[in-house]
Amino acid sequence: MTSVQLAQASNGAIYAAMITLAIAMVAFAVSFAVGRRRPVAMATAVSVSVDEPAAGTTAVLTRPADEPVTQDPGRRSANVGMSLTWLAFILLLIGVVLRGVWAGRVPWGNMYEFSITAALAVLAVFLGMSTRRDLRWLGLFVVIAVELTLGLAVTVLYTEAAQLVPALKSYWLIIHVSAAIICSGAFTIAAATAALSILRIRAERKAVDGQVTGWLARVPSGEKLELMTQRIIAFTFPLWTFAVVAGAIWAENAWGRYWGWDPKETWAFITWVVFAAYLHARSTQGWRGTRASLIVIAGWLAFMINYFGVNFLASSLHSYAGVS
C-alpha cells in the first residue's frame, strides 16, 4: 500500500469505529431507558450469593432462585451495545495498527496518536474485564469517554504521520508511553465506577424500602462498585508508579537528570500522590466510601490535566503534541 492509501485506510477505520461506537452508545442508552424499571441490577444475573463471580463455580454456593430467565428489552439492547463495542474495538485496532505502519514506528509519537491508542486501551481494559464479569451497565460510560477522546483526536489533535523528533527516538518510548496509555484506560474506567458508586450510594440512602429505582437500579450496589474501583486502582497504581519511574530513567538518559519538576513530571507526581492518598483513604475510618471515590475522580482529573493541560498550556520538555 502506498502512504496515501495507508493514511486513508487508517483514518477510515477510525471513523468507522466512531460510527460503530455512536450506535453502541444509543444501544447502551436504550438499555437504561427501556425494559423493566424494577430494582434488579443486570449484574445480579450472573452474580451469586457471595459477591465474587468466581465463587459461582463452587458447589457450596447457590445461584439466586429468582434469577431472571427471560430477556428483557433492556438487556437485549445492552447485548447489542457490547457486540458493537467489540466491533468498534477491532476497527480501532486496525486504525491504530495502520497508523503505526504508516508512520513506521509505534503509534504514539504525538497527541493524536496517543489519543487513539489511549481510546483503544480504554476499550481493551473494559472488554478484557467484561470477559470475566458482567459489565454491560458500564458500557454507556466507557463508550461515551472513548467517543469523546476519538472526537477530540480527529478534530483538534489530528496530524499527519511523521518521523519522531530525536528526543523520542528511544526504546523507552515503547515502555514508558505504553505503560502510561494502559494507565489512562484503567484510570478512566476507575473514575467511571467511582462516580457511579457515589450516585448509587446516594440513591441507596434515599431509597424508601432499600430498593433503588430508575437507571441506577441497573448498576451494581455501591459497595460492589467501590470494591471494583479499589481493585482497578490496586492494579493500576503499581503500573503508574512504573510508568513514572520509566519516564525518570528515560529523562536521565535524555536530559541528564531523572527528575526536574518539569510540569509533566510534576503532574505525574501529583497524580501518583492523589492515588496514594486514595489507597490510604480506603483503610482510614470515615474516608472509605464516597470521599475515597471523590479522590479517585480527583486523581483522574490530575491525569487529564497532565495530558491536555501540560501539552497545550505549559511550556514543558514534554510538549510533543505536534499540533500547530
Place this chain on the structure above:
Amino acid sequence: MSNVTSEPADDTSATRIDPGESLPPLGTVGLLRWLWRQLTSMRTALILLFLLALASIPGTILPQRGINPIKVNQWLSDNPTVGPILDRLGFFDVFGSPWFSAVYLLLFISLIGCVIPRVRVHWRAMTAPPPSAPRNLLRMQYPTQLATHSSADEVLNAATSSLRGWRIRREGDSWISAERGYLRETGNLVFHLALIVVLVGIAIGGLFGWKGNVIVREGSGFSDQLTQYDAWGGGRLVNPDSLPPFSFTLSKFTVDFERAVAQRGAPRVFQADVSYRVSPTSASQVARIEVNEPLQIDGVKVFLVGHGYAPHVIVRDRTGTVVFDDTVVFLPQDGNFTSTGVIKVPDATPSLGFNGIFLPTAAIDQVRGPHSLFPAPDDPALFLGAFTGDLGMDTGTPQSVYRLDTKNMTRIGLEPLRVGQEWTLPKGAGTVAFVGIDRWASFQIAYDPGKELALIAVGLAILGLVLSLLIRRRRIWVKVLPTDGAGSLVQVAGLAKADPGRLPDEVARVIRAISPETTQNDPVPSKENS
C-alpha cells in the same frame, strides 16, 4: 500508619468526661506522645499527602527558577506588586521552598513513625503460630456446616493437605487455624522503607552531585574545569576544584530537519561526533553523542541538549590588519533558529562591536523584521549592526558574551551579509567579512552518585507495592464438633479484610477435600452480604 487514633468520644454519651476537670494534666511527655500519635496516624498521613499534591500545583503554574530563570524575571517585571510577595514566599522555587520541604519531611517522619513499629508487629506475627479458632465459626465469613462419615482426625488431615502454602496450627482433633498472605504486609513495609531509601538516594545526589552546561563550537574543545562551564551547580559536599580531569573536542555536529509539510522544521537527527580523553595523559577515543545516548566518562555523563549556529566572521581594522577571526556563538530565539549574537572586537582602535541576527533561511517583512523560515541553512544571512567606541571591557566587571553594552558607543551602520560577502564599514572603521557557518552544540555534564541507589530502591518499592496490593491476607478455620454417633460434624469458615479475593474459592476447596462424597451441602447464609 497503623496507629489510627481512637475515634472522638461520642457526644451523646452520658459518661462523657470533661477533660479539663477530671483528667490529670498531660504534661510535656504526655503532650509529646499525643503529638507523635497524631503525626503518625493514617489520617495525618492522608492530609499530608493531599497537602503534598496541592503544594506541587503552583510549581506547574508559575515559572520556576530551576527550570527557566528568564521567565521568572519576566513574570516579576510583569507583576510588580504580587511578584515580589510570591517571590519572598518561595513560589518561584516551589520544590526548594521551606513549606514544600516541611510537608514532605513531615510525611516521611510520619511514615517512619508508622512503619518501624509495624515491622516489629509483623515480625512477631510471622514467627508466631496463627491465632486460635474463634468460638463460633458460623459468625465468620463463608461459614458452612456439614456432616461426614470420616473421623475428626481424617477431616483435619484432609483439610490440612488441601491447604498447601498456608501456615497451619492444629489443636488435637478439635480444630485447625490456617493463615496466609503475610507477603501483603511484607510488601507494604518494603514499599514504605524503600521510599525512605529513595529519599536518601536523592539526598546523596543533592549533596555530592553536580551538573554544568557548556556550549562547544565545532572544532573546539572542552576540559572539565569549573572555569570552562557556562553554568555550573554542585552540592554542598562537592569540591569544584577537583572535577574529573576528562576533556573532549567536538569534531562534527550533524543535524537534520523535517522537510515534509507535516511537522515541517521538526528536528530529525542530532549527532555530535567527539574525540575525548579520560585524563590529559590517556589516549584519545572517539564517540558519537546523541539525544538519548549520552557519553559516559569516569562516572560522569555528557548529554547533548541543544545546538545552534556559529557564523565565522573576519574583522579587519582601518589598516587592513586582521583583528578578529573566529566563529561566534549565536543563540536561537525561535523554532526556525532566528539567532542573535554579539561580536566584540576590543583589539580594533577604537573598539568595534556588532549586534547580529543570523537567519539560516532568511526572510524579512514589515511586522516581524528579519526572521528565519526554516531551521536548516538553506539561504543564510547575517544582519550586523556596527558600533564603535568603548566596549566597557576594561572596567573589571564581568560581561556577558551575548550582550553588547552600547552605552558608550555610537552606531555607525546596519548591513545584511551573505556568506562570502564583505562589508566596508562607514567612516573608514575597517571591514567585516562573513566567511562561513559552523555549528555549536550545548552539553549538559552531570554527575549524580545517588541515582543508582534511588533506582534500586524504587525497584524494590514497586515490587513491595505489587505484593501489598495484589496479595490478600486471609484465614480459614476448620472445626470438628463432638457428635454422638459415627462420623463428624464439621464447621468451616474464613475471614478476610475488606476485599475477600479468592477466599470463597479456597473455603470451597477445603470443603470439597473434607467431604468429597457429599454433593448436598448445608450452606449457612453468609452474615456478610457484601
